[in-house]
Amino acid sequence: MPLILASAASAAGYVFPNDLHVYWGLMIVLYPYITGIVAGAFIVSSLYHVFHVQSLRPVAQFSLLFALAFLVCAALPLLVHLGQPGRALSMFLTPNPSSAMAGFGYFYLAYAALLVLEIFFIYRPVLVLRQQAATGGRRLFYGVLAVGSDNLSAEALAMDRRIVGVLAGLGIPMACVLHGYVGFIFGGIKANPLWATPLMPVIFLLSACVSGIAGVIVAYVVLSKMTGRQPDRACLRTALRFLWGFFLVTFALEMLEIFSQAYMATSHWQTLRSLLWGPLFNSYWVWQVTVFSVIPLALLGYLSLQRVSATVFRVLAPLAAVMALLQVFLMRWNVVIGGQLISRSGRGAVYYDPGWLDREGILLSAVILLLPVAVLYGLGRILPLWPDAGEVSEGAPATGSLNLSSVESVKQDSGEEFA
Amino acid sequence: MDELERIREEIDLDRRRFVKKVLGGVIGGSLLLVLPAGAVKVAQQISGLAAGTDPVDPDRKFAFVIDITGCIGCGYCCVADKNEFQVPDGYYRTWVERYVIDDQDNVHVDAPRGGLDGYATARLDIPHPVRDTFFVPKLCNMCEKPSCVQVCPVGATFRTADGFVLIDRQRCLGCSYCVQACPYSVRFIGPESRVAEKCTWCYHRLAQGLRPACVEACPVQARKFGDLNDRESEVYRLLHEPNVISVLKPEMGNEPSLHYLGLRREVV
Numbered sequence: 001m002p003l004i005l006a007s008a009a010s011a012a013g014y015v016f017p018n019d020l021h022v023y024w025g026l027m028i029v030l031y032p033y034i035t036g037i038v039a040g041a042f043i044v045s046s047l048y049h050v051f052h053v054q055s056l057r058p059v060a061q062f063s064l065l066f067a068l069a070f071l072v073c074a075a076l077p078l079l080v081h082l083g084q085p086g087r088a089l090s091m092f093l094t095p096n097p098s099s100a101m102a103g104f105g106y107f108y109l110a111y112a113a114l115l116v117l118e119i120f121f122i123y124r125p126v127l128v129l130r131q132q133a134a135t136g137g138r139r140l141f142y143g144v145l146a147v148g149s150d151n152l153s154a155e156a157l158a159m160d161r162r163i164v165g166v167l168a169g170l171g172i173p174m175a176c177v178l179h180g181y182v183g184f185i186f187g188g189i190k191a192n193p194l195w196a197t198p199l200m201p202v203i204f205l206l207s208a209c210v211s212g213i214a215g216v217i218v219a220y221v222v223l224s225k226m227t228g229r230q231p232d233r234a235c236l237r238t239a240l241r242f243l244w245g246f247f248l249v250t251f252a253l254e255m256l257e258i259f260s261q262a263y264m265a266t267s268h269w270q271t272l273r274s275l276l277w278g279p280l281f282n283s284y285w286v287w288q289v290t291v292f293s294v295i296p297l298a299l300l301g302y303l304s305l306q307r308v309s310a311t312v313f314r315v316l317a318p319l320a321a322v323m324a325l326l327q328v329f330l331m332r333w334n335v336v337i338g339g340q341l342i343s344r345s346g347r348g349a350v351y352y353d354p355g356w357l358d359r360e361g362i363l364l365s366a367v368i369l370l371l372p373v374a375v376l377y378g379l380g381r382i383l384p385l386w387p388d389a390g391e392v393s394e395g396a397p398a399t400g401s402l403n404l405s406s407v408e409s410v411k412q413d414s415g416e417e418f419a
Numbered sequence: 420m421d422e423l424e425r426i427r428e429e430i431d432l433d434r435r436r437f438v439k440k441v442l443g444g445v446i447g448g449s450l451l452l453v454l455p456a457g458a459v460k461v462a463q464q465i466s467g468l469a470a471g472t473d474p475v476d477p478d479r480k481f482a483f484v485i486d487i488t489g490c491i492g493c494g495y496c497c498v499a500d501k502n503e504f505q506v507p508d509g510y511y512r513t514w515v516e517r518y519v520i521d522d523q524d525n526v527h528v529d530a531p532r533g534g535l536d537g538y539a540t541a542r543l544d545i546p547h548p549v550r551d552t553f554f555v556p557k558l559c560n561m562c563e564k565p566s567c568v569q570v571c572p573v574g575a576t577f578r579t580a581d582g583f584v585l586i587d588r589q590r591c592l593g594c595s596y597c598v599q600a601c602p603y604s605v606r607f608i609g610p611e612s613r614v615a616e617k618c619t620w621c622y623h624r625l626a627q628g629l630r631p632a633c634v635e636a637c638p639v640q641a642r643k644f645g646d647l648n649d650r651e652s653e654v655y656r657l658l659h660e661p662n663v664i665s666v667l668k669p670e671m672g673n674e675p676s677l678h679y680l681g682l683r684r685e686v687v
Contacts, residue, residue: 099572
């Protein structure tokens, strides 16, 4: 019994016989979505570490762990998607240099290395302190994580800070390359009129920032609620402003792309129009553009420009962020799936519904999308998610004054922020 | 009476002779039709390619020419292809499209079951009088600059020295990037093999000096195959005489080796 690799519900017009199959399903929607969240979350951290946006300090290190949790799961949808997952390694070992896809392994690994290194140098004092405070297996575990280091002298900590600065700075172009490259995987396919635009990597990159910032905001609010803390309002306001800015530019570019195509009205546009007003009408115009772009943009503008009451802010801020997250997911869906719905015959389109239990179905996608949450939970058990985790200083009486706040020599009083 | 008898015998004799001649002719003719397949060296089917010669020869430049004005839409090529490769249902290495253009210049295209069953019945859903109708067989374009080869992450799709774009099934990841990249939609992921598959112009048959299965099956020689470096070949002649001949989607820049004789602008 062959596994169902692809399915298309129905077709309209004349579709090339092989175009009835949609080969890139939900898994390939998830892949750029997850890597986008990784790149975007990293940008949040770099806004603090490189551009010194001080108000983002409460989420600066959390966003790195958040990025790592998603990065760990980023390759999973690809493996599920491959017809021959057992051969996946040959993409690393014997890549075809002219293939846009072959670079993924290298970008992915390089980025993972950078992220792990940055997290290591940020958390090194914590690891050392926890190792010193622990006994037995726990001591060994943190000893291994700290790679045997135990130097908490002022010079060593200053060196850590310098390294973090360099890594965070290096991470910005790398995050841009990682996700711009993901956009290029689609943008480089000349046979597909929806994908083949030089704007594709740019739009992917900017929407990655949107999803990353929105993801960090949502996770920050939810985790704060769950652990009984009050999310720092100044931090949230700043994050929301950045979200608004990135979202505005992303949305503007998305609309400009469509507008330019419509204005030039080449034969490409005829195909695109039949797609956007055909199988993609609801998911594009109704959901992506109207509901999940216009409304959250209005909300974000309102929250950024007006002074609103704490209650309104507490409700609207996470709502806008969730909507931004969904907008980016819809954008990925509309690009990845949408591009395959137009036949290269230029005369027809297919309609596609993902099954629930297919290999690339809704159930497995939901599991993969929830997996980073589990990873984040695991990371949270090992490392403090927030900079003022009192447990560190409590557990290390000898260097009681040394918590991450002092390590990063930030003058703000964390007690005030986290009332 | 005698005279009449004699004349009748004469006619009988004549009739016998006539029947003998017809029978002989039929048998002889049938033999001529059947014999070449077995008795003549099959390797000589492709002009210039004798038995035992290496088909992988960079000096050869194979080309495929499809005569749109000749195709009758019988679907034999599709059947031959499906048999040759055991192509799973719903997937197509080659297919035949039916074009119907009405007098309002609306183009109606269909290819039910990829044309496997032939086009025995006319389309009855055309709202205006029909101005033109023709069939367009499709198969791998064997591009000189193939997008599939460019995008394959592991080089499982490659171009041979003699210009064939082939797939190494042991190497293919089944990522379907090539399926997305092909402007002609000739590729699919095999539901059983779970790797990319497509028309090879019957490379395995060429290696034995045989012509592609679809070329062999075409009853009207609408599918033509040969070596462009052989000046005696039909494909050379067709491409070097003032014919109306073109390739599909030239704007893609893939430079196909598959050419269409009598290609209409409506064909995509």
